[in-house]
Amino acid sequence: MNTATHAIAAHASYLYDRHTLAVRLMHWINVVAMTVLFMSGLQIFNAHPALYWGKSSYSGRPPVFQIDTVTGADGSRQVRAFPAWITVPARYALGMAREWHFFFAWVFVLNGAAYVLYAVGTRHLMRDLAPTGADWRGIGQSIKDHVRFKHPRGDAARRYNVLQKLAYLGVIFVLLPLIILAGWAMSPFLNSIAPGWVDWLGGRQSARTIHFIVAWLLFLFVAVHVFEVIVSGLWNHLRSMITGRYRITRE
Amino acid sequence: MTLAGCDRIAATTVGARTLGAGESLTATVHRWLAAGTLAQEFTEADLSPEFRANGTELPDDPAWQAHARTGFAHWSLQVTGLVQRPTTFTLAELHAMPARTQITRHDCVEGWSAIGKWTGVPLAQVLARVAPQPQARYAVFHCADTMPGGLTRERYYESIGMDDALHPQTLLAYGLNGADLPIKNGAPIRLRVERQLGYKQAKFVQKIELVASLSGIGRGKGGYWEDNDGYQWYAGV
Numbered sequence: 307m308n309t310a311t312h313a314i315a316a317h318a319s320y321l322y323d324r325h326t327l328a329v330r331l332m333h334w335i336n337v338v339a340m341t342v343l344f345m346s347g348l349q350i351f352n353a354h355p356a357l358y359w360g361k362s363s364y365s366g367r368p369p370v371f372q373i374d375t376v377t378g379a380d381g382s383r384q385v386r387a388f389p390a391w392i393t394v395p396a397r398y399a400l401g402m403a404r405e406w407h408f409f410f411a412w413v414f415v416l417n418g419a420a421y422v423l424y425a426v427g428t429r430h431l432m433r434d435l436a437p438t439g440a441d442w443r444g445i446g447q448s449i450k451d452h453v454r455f456k457h458p459r460g461d462a463a464r465r466y467n468v469l470q471k472l473a474y475l476g477v478i479f480v481l482l483p484l485i486i487l488a489g490w491a492m493s494p495f496l497n498s499i500a501p502g503w504v505d506w507l508g509g510r511q512s513a514r515t516i517h518f519i520v521a522w523l524l525f526l527f528v529a530v531h532v533f534e535v536i537v538s539g540l541w542n543h544l545r546s547m548i549t550g551r552y553r554i555t556r557e
Numbered sequence: 558m559t560l561a562g563c564d565r566i567a568a569t570t571v572g573a574r575t576l577g578a579g580e581s582l583t584a585t586v587h588r589w590l591a592a593g594t595l596a597q598e599f600t601e602a603d604l605s606p607e608f609r610a611n612g613t614e615l616p617d618d619p620a621w622q623a624h625a626r627t628g629f630a631h632w633s634l635q636v637t638g639l640v641q642r643p644t645t646f647t648l649a650e651l652h653a654m655p656a657r658t659q660i661t662r663h664d665c666v667e668g669w670s671a672i673g674k675w676t677g678v679p680l681a682q683v684l685a686r687v688a689p690q691p692q693a694r695y696a697v698f699h700c701a702d703t704m705p706g707g708l709t710r711e712r713y714y715e716s717i718g719m720d721d722a723l724h725p726q727t728l729l730a731y732g733l734n735g736a737d738l739p740i741k742n743g744a745p746i747r748l749r750v751e752r753q754l755g756y757k758q759a760k761f762v763q764k765i766e767l768v769a770s771l772s773g774i775g776r777g778k779g780g781y782w783e784d785n786d787g788y789q790w791y792a793g794v
Contacts, residue, residue: 342563354668362662363669364605394563400666401787402567408794409579494596494664495587495752495793501597510662510670 322464324552329430332421333547339414340524342406345394347521348387349403355387357518361509370515411489418482425478434466435475441468457538460556470534477527481520488517584791588720596726596751599660605671608663608733610741613702613713616761621701629745634729638697638766641688648745651731654678659726665755666788675749676732681723683765689719693767696722697774698748698759708785715759716771716779716790717750726751729762754792756782 325333356369363369376385390396394406425431441448448468451457458467466474490496491504491513507513535543546552566572616622624632633645658676680696700713721727728749731738738744743760750757757780771779771790782788 350668353666356669358669361599361603361670362605362672364607364609364671365603366606395567396564399787401782401789404666404789405567405576405579405787406563408583408789409576412579412582492664493794494662494754495591498594498596498752499591501595504597510664514668 319553319555321551321553323550324464324546325550326428326430327550328424329421330547330550332417332424335413335417336421339410339417340528342394342410343414344521344525345392346403346406346410347517349393349395349398350400350407351518352387352393352398353400357515358511359508359515360511361505363511415486418486422478435471435478437468437471441471444468455537461554463554464552473527473530477524481523481527485517485520485524488513488520492517580789580791583794587791587793592720593724594752596661599662599672601660601674603672604660604674604734608673608739608742609669609671610739611665611667611755613705613760614741616702618701618703618712621761621763625740625744632745632763634746634762635764636683636687636767637764638768639690639693640684640767641690642686644687646683646686648731651678651683651729651746654682657725657728658732659728659749659751661726661749661751663755663758666792674732674734675728675730676735677728677730677746677749679725680727680729680748680765681725683729684722684767687767689767692769694719695768695771695779697766697768697771697779698762699764699766700759701761701763704781711775711781713759713761713781714775715748715757715781716768716774717748717753717757721750721753724750724752752793756780756788757792 352375355373355375356363357371358365358367358369360367373387374385375387386398393403395402425435445468451467452469457463458465488507491507491510497504497510504510504513507516542553567576629648631647633647634651635643635645637643655678656676657679658674660672660674662670662672664670684696695716695718697716698714700715702713703710704713717727726749729746730743730749731746733739733742738747743758743762746762747760748758748762768774771777775781776784778784779790780788783790
């Protein structure tokens, strides 16, 4: 390789600091917390695999959703709603599942609150996540690009695209607060803080249904997120979320 | 892999203690947020057509069954432990005390709930008669039933703190939906602790004992499910 090629190569590709240490830390704490919350949540659901709409389960109306299970003569579940490989703990243990769920609920809520304070305080939110006027005007093109798995290249890859921004904002400011609120609404003690507030969500059993649906919407988000990471450069993205360094390759 | 990993973590003392910190933190924050709040009360229109029974629906204890055959006319509740005047109350005596009726939602730990109208005597009234000693910190409820297909043959027991014991909605309920408390729901009396989950609402209560510590009760965790299946003693979530 001669000097000229070196110069071009150096110019055509460079690393830059994409994610701050704080964001990287909070991202991975969140990965652990959400994974345990999801899997222990499915175990808790296994204790009564039916969902209702309203203030109570027994209101004269049938469940809105139900998974058929078989309970053995000894009370153990012979056919479970969600299988052992996707639940924490693997064996049916409601008390232990709740222990995992509520510990990581604290981790998740405190980590999430820290993230929002950080994102607002450092202007990460306004600078990197809030869609710009140009973003809104380009939304049609962005949809077309996503459908064709076409990803921004060169310096354009330094910014989040508009669909990505909307997905992150929707998760951070709609789905996550909603799943926390619906979780609180299931607590008989928290219900008593302002009696009646749970009815804003349609009642306690509606809140449980919302909690379940949002959990799966978050699962869907994670599936799309991981898919996009893989198709737009797995190692580059993974490195940037671990060391912070992301490689930009110019056209 | 990851799953077995989780189970291994939970099996260690440090792992179990760390996870248990979540429960302590929740209980502390809840108490700090709102110690004396009242549970939501509902209207007749919200009542569940049939109040679901869970756990024991018919105790097999011969003494309890003999009482059931005579309509609990000779049954009595014993209140003992760290009290100045240990007392037994007949069902008629409990009925004669000032009553409270409330329509509340019963939240089972499993995830279902049912709304019922409970009538009973506030536990605070009963405790006022027996005069708790200052060192009493918990009320323990000893029941007549063993769990069907249960983990052990021991009788059901549960406990609550004195704050919940003296809460105005905490009842020894003898009526459900305007009738006598049905057997399957815990006749002749069951506990109502409205800001906690169903496993706290001991049925077929026959003895209340005030204690300073839960260490001498069962295996020390304060209740049948707590001792046998790792349920949380604080059941406000």
